[in-house]
Amino acid sequence: MGTDNNHARRNHQRPHFNLEVFQRFIHKAASGSMPLFTAAVLAVIWANVSPYWYREFWNTPLYFGIGGWNIEKTALNWINDGFMALFFFTVGMEIKREFLVGELASLKMALLPVTAALGGMLVPMLIYSLFNHGEPTFKGWGIPMATDIAFSLAVLSVFGKGIPVGLRIFLSALAIADDLGAVLVIALFYSSGISIMHLAAAVGLVACLYIANRLWVRNILVYIVLGIGIWLAVMGSGMHATIAGAITAMFVPARGRYDTDMFTEDAKKMLHRFECAETDCKESMMLDQEHLEAVLDIEMACRKVETPIQRMEYNLHSWVAYLILPVFALANTGLVIGEIDFTAAFTQPVTIGIILGLVAGKPAGIFLFSFLSEKILKTPLPKDVGWKHMAGVSMLGGIGFTMSLFISGLAFTRPEFASYAKVGIICGSLISAIAGFIVLKLVSKKPKAHGDG
Incomplete structure (x- = not known):
């Protein structure tokens, strides 16, 4: 962990x-x-x-x-x-x-x-x-x-x-x-018939997982690829x-990527962009570029937190x-x-x-x-x-x-x-x-x- x-x-x-x-x-x-x-x-x-x-x-x-x-x-x-x-x-x-x-x-x-x-x-x-x-x-x-x-x-x-x-x-x-x-x-x-070569490969890939975690890599694809490699190595190892x-x-x-305080602060700023006069708000968000961009920014912030x-x-x-x-x-x-x-x-x-x-x-x-x-x-x-x-x-x-x-x-x-x-x-x-x-x-x-x- x-x-x-x-x-x-x-x-x-x-x-x-x-x-x-x-x-x-x-x-x-x-x-x-x-x-x-x-x-x-x-x-x-x-x-x-x-x-x-x-x-x-x-x-x-x-x-x-x-x-x-x-x-x-x-x-x-x-x-x-x-x-x-x-x-x-x-x-x-x-x-x-x-x-x-x-x-x-x-x-x-x-x-x-x-x-x-x-x-x-x-x-x-x-x-x-x-x-x-x-x-x-x-x-x-x-x-x-x-x-x-x-x-x-x-x-x-x-x-x-x-x-x-x-x-x-x-x-x-x-x-x-x-x-x-x-x-x-x-x-x-x-487990049976342990293969040292495959086990060493699995350990090496686990070390790569640890390094990725330490370096704050948050791209899920990295963990999926390394996980598949570990699966293949473990399968060959006898475990x-x-x-x-x-x-x-x-x-x-x-x-x-965000901590909670940073997310809360940014989310408040983004929500503030939705404030508009009663006659200025459009029926559809697609008609208001500012609102559309704010929603996309909130979505990105949610992904980061x-x-x-x-x-x-x-x-x-x-x-x-x-x-x-x-x-x-x-x-x-x-x-x-x-x-x-x-x-x-x-x-x-x-x-x-x-x-x-x-x-x-x-x-x-x-x-x-x-x-x-x-x-x-x-x-x-x-x-x-x-x-x-x-x-x-x-x-x-x-x-x-x-x-x-x-x-x-x-x-x-x-x-x-x-x-x-x-x-x-x-x-x-x-x-x-x-x-x-x-x-x-x-x-x-x-x-x-x-x-x-």
Whole structure:
């Protein structure tokens, strides 16, 4: 995060939390759950109506090349290595924003959700490892560690004002800290055959990102080009290519060309140019050259005060929510029900480990570590949030759909293990969503109708 983090610390003893911005973030994250869910359902239907064409379609080889240099991957691999790099890029920007001005911006603010996320990763991992120790499926220990922010926030959004805002803030911070943990797990434990030459190239390009940030380069194209170069280098290094997205995001500038005071001063001068006598103002701005130029100047000033990370996150969020994640779900969720012996599936260590990891391990880890944090580290619970609320939201932490599917794809190459993992992820996530909903329904307050005393 480089100089951006230092700047935030110098100018904000405790960053101001913008509730309106957070509510927009919640709305976007929750609304993205519907296309994701729809795509997952369609994937299961497609895979069962025509299993052969489903597999053949996603295993179609696609080529990309320039001159004598080319890359060949299946459609599925392009989605998981390429599309998902953009997903990890947006996750990285969300993590950076939270560390600069959000719920993770200071030790006091971050301690509770980070501690809860740590518990929500360790306990499921231990449960899964207990059932899969010594088994060929042991490598899947990372599958039940993740929380799907879109689905979990979508469940919370059902309750409207019946749930404290602080609970939504806690869950979003928890999920983002959880995503950071998932990125580190993928980078450290789901990589193989490291190529020093490619890794050195990636490090060199990351150094160029850092220098660009230090030199106040605010042209987004520079970061896009360097990010693509890092993606190619990381892919060749043996680390998973999606990590390039998270790394690049850490160096996208979080400061604009203008500071706020300069923008405010200039904007006042520009707005002053709109003052005119009642009979002098034209019906159309196109008829008044002075007004037209003032609007263009205001637009340029807005671009200069807007931070590159803010602009890129805003522009990419809809693409990720409505295209990238649904396509990922469509390509990865296809489960051919007729090919699975469910009696055998629910006795497999991988399925049991994932279901228990999500349904029992996640809530136990989140709740226990939150309780210990409050009692030992004296971190207060969010405003108006009680331990019953925390129990419900801890259960929602067991909705691990997107990241769990992604990690299962990295962990297993054998089709039967991949299928058992999908059964565990889908069942565990559904049970967690239903259990969390029931608990929160019991403790939620019904908003007063208009006119109630």
